[in-house]
Amino acid sequence: MLEIQRLRAGYGGITILWDVDLRFAAGQLTAIIGPNGAGKTTLLRTISGLLPIQGGDIRLRGKSLRNVPAWDMPGHGMVLVPEGRLVFKDMTVEENLRMGAFVPAARSWVADGLERAYTLFPKLAQRRRQLAGSLSGGEAQMLALGRGLMAEPQLLLIDEPSLGLAPVISQELFACLEALKREGKTIVLVEQSTRSALAVADHVYLMQSGKVLLSQPAASVELEALHDLYFSREAAVAGAPSPSPA
Numbered sequence: 001m002l003e004i005q006r007l008r009a010g011y012g013g014i015t016i017l018w019d020v021d022l023r024f025a026a027g028q029l030t031a032i033i034g035p036n037g038a039g040k041t042t043l044l045r046t047i048s049g050l051l052p053i054q055g056g057d058i059r060l061r062g063k064s065l066r067n068v069p070a071w072d073m074p075g076h077g078m079v080l081v082p083e084g085r086l087v088f089k090d091m092t093v094e095e096n097l098r099m100g101a102f103v104p105a106a107r108s109w110v111a112d113g114l115e116r117a118y119t120l121f122p123k124l125a126q127r128r129r130q131l132a133g134s135l136s137g138g139e140a141q142m143l144a145l146g147r148g149l150m151a152e153p154q155l156l157l158i159d160e161p162s163l164g165l166a167p168v169i170s171q172e173l174f175a176c177l178e179a180l181k182r183e184g185k186t187i188v189l190v191e192q193s194t195r196s197a198l199a200v201a202d203h204v205y206l207m208q209s210g211k212v213l214l215s216q217p218a219a220s221v222e223l224e225a226l227h228d229l230y231f232s233r234e235a236a237v238a239g240a241p242s243p244s245p246a
């Protein structure tokens, strides 16, 4: 569904991603894992049009996204779900959800979309009139995901949904991702917790220092070997001892 070929991207004159090649198959959940600073968020920002393509290309269903602006991506069936703290804090939960349906095609089903978001995340229904800034981390993450779904995307780019969440809330969110996958959504998940990512992913990419270090079907990934690769090279770069596995 989405193909990335020899992509170079970064900030201003700085290149962060160096000729990365990735493919995201329709209906699958692909996890992108890697240590801090690997370039995972930069990759999602570039795919979603927030950062310019410096070299190479990104193709959605065969068509280049080079000249598609970020605001038009939902119209092409793709949304970026940022970390939960990037919800509109001064707006209510319901106003945030409505903001997700700004795409003309989605406007006609706002009522259905709201009902669906509240069914998926009952906690949001209880807090529909509450300001988003007063939500807990987990609720804000649910709201970010619910807002993204309001555009009726076929492809979701999700950035670190479990960041800073209690394990039980994180499990709830991962169960939602599995449900979305069963519905046929294509999901690109950036995640630092390798264990959680492997449990839901069909395919895994490991990134480090702006490059793809490993591309493998999730079912054939050995967690220990993955951690060796993930941590040993990070430790070699930082000159520090390996941290314990996530």
Ligand code: ATP
Pocket: 011, 014, 016, 034, 035, 036, 037, 038, 039, 040, 041, 042, 043, 192
């Ligand atoms: P994390 O898991 O910590 O979020 P990441 O893999 O998502 O890490 P990025 O956030 O993509 O990594 O960062 C990759 C590199 O780009 C880092 O060296 C970072 O300092 C740099 N970077 C990120 N944002 C900017 C920016 N706005 N301007 C310049 N450099 C940036």
